[in-house]
Amino acid sequence: MKNAVVKGALALALMVTVIGCKEAKKGATEAATEMEEAVEAVTEVAEVKTISFKMEPKSDSDVQGNVTFTEENGTVSMVGTFSGLTEGEHAIHLHETADCSSADGTSTGGHWNPTNEPHGKWGDATGYHKGDIGNFMASADGTGTVEFSTDQWCIGCEDENKDILGKAVIVHQGVDDFTSQPSGAAGARVSCTGIIE
CATH class of the missing domain: 2.60.40.200 (Superoxide dismutase, copper/zinc binding domain)
Structure with missing residues (x-):
């Protein structure tokens, strides 16, 4: 029973970590996209x-x-x-x-x-x-x-x-x-x- 609880806790921890990584990756991708758009906007303004x-x-x-x-x-x-x-x-x-x-x-x-x-x-x-x-x-x-x-x-x-x-x-x-x-x-x-x- 104790082993099952430990395994369950480890599985839960692993799931939380995976979800956290996916969210972090998604956040990083969105941040990178926003950065590219900002650079493009600055480039357009600079081209006068x-x-x-x-x-x-x-x-x-x-x-x-x-x-x-x-x-x-x-x-x-x-x-x-x-x-x-x-x-x-x-x-x-x-x-x-x-x-x-x-x-x-x-x-x-x-x-x-x-x-x-x-x-x-x-x-x-x-x-x-x-x-x-x-x-x-x-x-x-x-x-x-x-x-x-x-x-x-x-x-x-x-x-x-x-x-x-x-x-x-x-x-x-x-x-x-x-x-x-x-x-x-x-x-x-x-x-x-x-x-x-």
Whole structure:
């Protein structure tokens, strides 16, 4: 009888130990998973890319400024500030080549259009270029700001349909009508910068 009690106690102790080990292992696995998720979250937050450029006057204008692109969590945001503009609306686009060497900015080529869509307003069902940013307002003192964000761009991802490196930012004298092909009849190119990392 005594031996049976001892054996029973040992069996019970062994069962408790096994259950305890399983719970400890489960806890350790959960802790490891939480740690991996935390590391991934920190990595995602750390992956913020920012590039900034000065805009230079073109076509005998005085239009200059700065443009900054920031990529975070799969979205690229652009902020541009300008001076020397005429009062009213002005078009701004990404063009296909980061070459501002010509006096009129035409060395940048046409709008960046890797998907071969017609020119249009960003988000239109009828189509638009990946470089069709749109219009912004300049005040009476000639200053203006444009802000734009999209998940259809990236900075240095080497996806030819999304990567803005190697492109140019062009500010136009006139307004993009979102209809005229291939560029919205926006007029002269009055400011330029090439996007090169």
